[in-house]
C-alpha cells in the first residue's frame with residue numbers, strides 16, 4: 001500500500017550548507033497494517049510525512065501510495081491522489097467556528113461531494129468514532145480526546161486508503177491515549193484502512209502497531225513485524241519495546257554471567273515453562289522476567305544467571321531448542 005524506495009531529501013541552507021533530512025529511506029507498509037514509525041527529534045519523521053503526502057518532492061527515490069507514484073503525478077492527479085491519504089494531527093486542528101458535523105464535512109465539501117450526500121457520510125463517521133450525538137457541538141465544547149475523535153472522523157470521511165497519524169496521542173493523557181489507539185485499531189478492522197503512526201512514544205507502538213520502523217538520520221535502521229522485532233534481543237527497538245529485566249551487578253555471584261532470553265509465543269516455539277526447565281537443566285537461574293502481549297504476539301524477557309564456565313553450553317542448548325538468547329555484555 002505504501003512503498004518508499006531509496007528516498008533522499010536534501011535541503012540547501014542559505015549559507016550553502018546542505019541537510020540530508022532523508023538519506024536513502026526505504027519502507028514498505030502492506031495494506032491493512034498499522035505501522036509505527038519511531039525516531040528521535042531530527043530523524044526525519046516530518047519530512048517523511050511531507051514526502052508521503054507530496055507536500056514536498058523527494059530529491060531522489062520513489063514514493064508510492066495506493067499504487068500511485070506521487071512524484072510522477074500532474075497537479076490535478078496529485079489532488080486526487082492526496083484524497084487517498086487521511087491525516088490525523090497531534091492537535092486535532094478543528095475549525096473552532098464550525099460544528100463537529102461541519103468539521104467532518106469539510107474535506108467532502110473540498111472534494112466536491114454534493115451537500116445532500118454529505119450528511120449521511122458525516123453521521124456515519126461520527127457514529128464510527130462514538131460521537132453520533134455530538135454533531136451540533138462546537139470544538140470548545142469537546143474534551144481533547146473527543147476533538148481527536150472528530151479529527152479521525154474528518155480524516156476518514158473521504159474514504160482514504162491510508163490514515164496517516166502524526167503524533168496522534170502526544171497531547172493526550174494515558175487513559176485517553178488508550179481509547180484513541182483502540183479507536184484507530186477498530187477503524188482499521190472495520191474499514192480495512194492502512195494506518196501509519198508517526199510517534200516518539202514506544203508505548204503507542206506497544207499498544208497498537210502490527211509492525212514498526214526505527215528512523216535514524218533520515219534512514220530506516222530497523223524494521224519489521226512487532227513479533228519479529230521483539231524476538232531479536234540484539235535490536236534497539238526490541239530493547240525499547242520490551243526492556244530486559246535489570247540485574248544489578250552486586251546481586252551476581254562473582255563468577256556468574258547474565259543471559260538475556262527473548263520469547264515470543266508462536267506455534268512451535270518453546271513456551272516459557274519449557275525454557276525455564278531447560279535453563280534449570282543447564283544450571284541457570286531466573287534473575288528477572290517480564291511477560292506481556294503486544295498486538296497479537298505474546299512476548300517475554302528473561303534474565304538468567306549462570307556460572308561463566310557453563311554459559312556457552314547453556315546458550316548452545318537454549319539455541320538448539322529454538323530460543324533467542326545472548327550473553328549480556
Ligand SMILES: Nc1ncnc2c1ncn2[C@@H]1O[C@H](COP(=O)(O)OP(=O)(O)OP(=O)(O)O)[C@@H](O)[C@H]1O
Nearest residue numbers: 011019020021039040041042043044045046047048
Ligand atoms: N525546510 C527545511 N529546511 C532545512 N532543513 C530542514 C527543513 N525541514 C527539515 N530540515 C532538517 O531535516 C532534518 C529532519 O527534520 P524533521 O523535521 O523531518 O525531523 P523530525 O524527526 O520530524 O523531528 P521532530 O521530531 O523534532 O519534529 C533536521 O535536521 C531538520 O533540521
